[in-house]
Amino acid sequence: MTVETGRITTDIPARMDRLPWARWHWMIVVGLGAVWILDGLEVTIVGSMSEALKPGDTGLGLSSSDIGMAGAVYVAGACLGALVFGQLTDRFGRKKLFLITLGVYTVATVLTAFSMNPLWYFGARFLTGAGIGGEYAAINSAIDELIPAKYRGRVDVAINGSFWVGATAGSLLTIPLLDPTLVDEAWGWRFAFGLGAILAVGILIVRRHVPESPRWLFIHGREDEAEKIVQDVERTVAQETGKELGSVSDTITIRQRQTVSLVLIAKTVFTLYPKRTILCFSLFVGQAFLYNAFFFTYGDSLSTFLDVKQTGYYIAVFAISNFLGALVLSTLFDTVGRVRMIAGTYILSGILLAGTGFFLGEVTAVTLTLLGCIIFFFASAGASAAYLTASEVFPMETRALCIAFFYAIGTAVGGISGPLYFGKLIDDASASKDITGIAIGYFVGAALMIAGGIVAAFLGVHAEGKSLESLAQPLTAEDDAPSGGAGATTAADAANPTGTTTGTGGGR
Template sequence: MSELGQETTGTVTTKVPARLDRLPWSRWHWMIVIGLGTVWILDGLEVTIVGNVASRLSEEGSGLAISSAQVTGLAAALYVAGACSGALFFGWLTDRFGRKKLFLITLAVYLVATALTAISFSSWWFFLFRFFTGFGIGGEYAAINSAIDELIPSKYRGRVDLIINGSFWLGAMAGALLSVLALDTDIFPKDLGWRLSFGLGVVLGLVILLVRRHVPESPRWMFIHGHEEGAEKLVADVEREVERETGGKLPEPGAEITIKQRHSVGFVQIARTLVRAYPKRAVLGLALFIGQAFLYNAVTFGFGAILVTFFDVPSGSTGYFFAVIAAGNFLGPLLLGRLFDTWGRRPMIAGTYLLSGALLYVTAWMFGNGWLTATTLTACWCVVLFFASAGASSAYLTVSEIFPMETRAMAIAFFYAVGTAAGGISGPLIFADLTASGSPGDTVLAFCIGATLMVAGGLIALFFAVAAEGKSLEDIATPLSAQAAAASRPAPAAPSTPSAPSAGATG
């Protein structure tokens, strides 16, 4: 017997989803947020450190024979390629073996790869472990988003998911300010400071691992995969804890659900579900991910290079500018997140994508005319990314809630991988070449490409976004196991037709 309880198969009826959704916010939910949400801080730390140390790594005496364009282009693309691969690989394992096992394994992969990046002695070693760092982070996206959406009550799900995804920018701020300290040659030698920057990621990851050990498995995953007794016990324990905390009885849960338990779902059925059963939702997921992936990967990996190339900002000072941008990015989901649960998904997703794209066009026009300085460009980016960050976070929320439970982790992985491969790999490579040319026109072109893709995502959201606010995950997309249970029920017998009375009968 596993820690989840005896595994069984059969048809079961449960109120576990309704019991989870009717819980008030509690210390238990804070534990979930802290234990799982902090991964985005690590991702923001990683991406920002690389962007800000690019110029230092290319300098003589850094310990690596590598150019700035290779760091912001090739190394960035390898990191994203690793993230795409990790999302698909670990996403499949997450749906098959559970959320908890995988969000511990993926964090361990990240820790080892980051530690090995810090001791890089050659460019090929650096590139290799940038790939494996991304591999771990990509796996985190699938496992963590699945667990968060399945554990957080429906009325809070939108804002919590957005704020957690937006916490990437807390890591970005930390990485930006850390790079200023680490790149100060009065404090650390050229070949040591950047290594210490990566080392901090290892330290933070170890702290998160200690907290994450206490985060439970998703009860929704448990009852579908034959651990209904463990799911019922886990939810009952949480209910008692919440009642002790609030001092009152919880209201009765809503509707029950009947499912046919299963161990796993094959790739063919997942693909059929995503593409055939939900084609409009699939188009929506791709549009949102491609737009935000191109914009964000291009900006985060290339902003430091723009400041150095066009405004002669010293490489050791770019972190100050990026910290300001990161603060604006975090404020977007923090201040706008509640509106995704009140005003609704469709107006907020479409609005944030369209508005950020339009503002980016204006920024490109001003940059092309030479009207901006390092400070005013940073201010423009703050305004653009205030809205774009809320929109980008909603992409993860969208694909994690609009597909059936059994395909959730793989759906996140698929759209993240495809969208990020299209925008996240090509974005840094294109952006690095355009900004390295030193021509303002080339950089304007890069801005306009990102703006166009964001506007396209917003227009598609206007028509295809799902009104998921306040709804149970099972109401947004019926689980495949519930569909199977319904299909296996015998059809009700047709009522018999009474025979006509014989001639001459009375009464």
Template sequence: MASGVETGRITTSIPARMDRLPWAKWHWIIVLGLGTVWILDGIEVTIVGSLSDALKPEGTGLGLSSSDIGLAGAVYVAGACLGALFFGQLTDRFGRKKLFMLTLGVYLVGTVLTAFSMNPLWYFVCRAITGAGIGGEYAAINSAIDELIPAKYRGRIDIAINGSFWVGAGVGALLTIPLTDKTVIDPEIGWRAAFALGAVLALGVLLVRRNVPESPRWLFIHGREEEAERIVSEIEHTVESESGKKLSTVSDTLTIRQRKTIPLTTIAKTVFTLYPKRTVLCLALFIGQAFLYNAFFFTYGDSLSTFLDVKQTGYYIAAFAASNFVGALLLGSLFDTVGRVKMIAGTYILSGVLLAVAGFMLGDLTALTLTIFGMVIFFFASAGASAAYLTASEVFPMETRALCIAFFYAVGTAVGGISGPLYFGKLIEDASAAKDITGIAPGYFIGAALMVAGGIIAIFLGVHAEGETLENIAKPLTAEDDDGAGGSGHEEPSHQPA
């Protein structure tokens, strides 16, 4: 059968039934099974940054030079970008569950092989594999979470889960303190054990994830409505048993023209032709948060050690990470109550202004005051940055969701993880030579300007998606219009759900 050919038409109430569910223990299984990938990413990024000195010696490490360390970071980022794009389109084509099991498996293999690295080339290849798994996870997981979590809770859960990256960052920072201490553990064993710990956590997640079902929304669009009905009925029975309450009936339905696959050309047209304003919005949000984090976090460790005479940065990074997670956790519910547009614009603009203020005050800050400044800035910025992922995952049609997440993640990660470090690395080098911390201030100002710009764009182009079912925010490409013509109906509003 040709790609994209209609296989049938159904009228379903599944979206309304999923969104009217009260919060129950079943939803925590989804959060634990799918959300912990960000903890893994946080551990990976922090451990690699903290282990750079342990990887340099010939005997106990891999004989890596400083440029090799930088190359390894770029390889990881490139792998994540390519993995997101590759696995993202497979997620939309073959289903959420197949891919979120596969991508976690890729990460698991990559990080285990990293622990057994015997030379630089092996290490680089393993970093690329690990990055590809993490990038693929972002696309598969965000799409699955949004399609399984009720509309009332979608914002806060998505933001808290994305913010859990910083739980991993904090844990990674603290773990590297004993693992890089020669008096505690053999240096060669220490850095290998650090990578192995990520694999142990991933294996536990894999076991929990087996209990997470396929997205019923994906199933009924792809001609598997009977399986979708069975899964939703089982979820409803479980939630009723756990809550002790009888679920209300629903009347809202959706008529779908089923397809086995959706052509990539249709997906591209959707993103850039039908929803150009939302595309601009997502690009602005992802690029802004990528530069913000690199402007501060990429220079943070060097600022502490090079300019402020801090010998052990792990505790400072852990405090910074804690503030990021607490911000996402405490502010997340406001994205569902106060609203997406106000909260995204507010967190972006406020954190951008505060970063600019920090840039002007750099010469007067101590290690403690710089860390406090960073904790305040990123208390707000973390929730905003997480909302960028939330926005990309909910404002485009279901058939394109995973690939859209992958595209914006890849662009933001490439800008922030490749061009950003190159620029900020040069700033650090020049500032170190001049022994003047204010030399990194231009990086702060650029990150601040991009965040403020992202917040302003959100004011004009943001979508009020709070409490709305995904199908109201962006009608599925396969959905029929109310008149049954099934033709247009995908016009893009600037402020209200489609």
């Protein structure tokens, strides 16, 4: 049931969007964005230690298919966690949930380190994924609502790309931990998982100082609290930058509600924004299959087919190229534009991946890694932009759940099937040591990425520099919102057949 609590007119969105960049924003980036470092650490540790988990005496007796199964279980947990915690994030607030989900992750990672058998390991990986999935929904919505519109694209893409900072750290840290001359083989992989819990505690300390989203507060009848937070932020930013903040004229009128029903949310996503729904689904499926299939099993491919004993160095180089791609290209999503950059990165990375599949029989560990670096330099920026798209093109009341929904559905299709499919391909080809046996997986991933890019070219939303409220009017906004204000929508936008935006309104 939806409970209305009042009606207010506020300028908070415009005030948050007009802020210049300051140290306060860096605190938001560090406190919230570090979740991707954790995810990268988790995924890379599993990929780097695939061989360490296979022995029955020092590991857990896992096969290559089991390694793929562990990846699929982790992703399944992330999907469920995203849906459960995403709904709670829209209902109870961003801050409360991004503290809870980090706690779930921390406990589950410790449980993983103490795994006694494959079943325990799978269960712990499921819970770890649930915490990370919940983080995606809570964090992406909070970041977009706290970062000014001018910087939202580059910040979101770069933060999502920081996954590869964790991946680099994880791959390098596992090198000494998996060296039997330095650490006992039965304990090295356990210590590796424990690193994630240590990092999570540090993030929790910083995150305690991140405020609740003022946008969420004023919609849920807590406008006094929202006003106090914005005033504190404005005072802090003015002191840090030495700049006097200008006044704003844009306002939005809101019918405050304590809750918004799931029926209304579902109607919004599927009825009001069907083209945006297709867009987000396509982007998430493509990047989820590509990354989860390739990266979850990359270490296993190197050791199985190319006789690499220590995969950490190769994975570190691969991860660095991914982070550099997201970092270097991130600014272009605000300047060149969302549609061109998303379509371009998806299609180009798909074409390069397909080309690599044709030459798999001739690769070495070095050349395969080099090709992977080139492909994923572009793919990482595109994949990061999928999360950006889902977080900015739907109404505020549905933002966290929409992120969770598309992450869960897209990842369930691509992220669960990918590791299972690649794990099976590796198992089948391992007897003959013929790496060309996994080429079909490359072709499938390439096709999905190219398809996602084509969809983005036709249905993408030109969101660069626009306020969240102008891209998708809040469900609680009054229909007679001031002309030109944050909630205004024009008839031209409603009739726009491409799903792109014109002026200040939201295309559908």
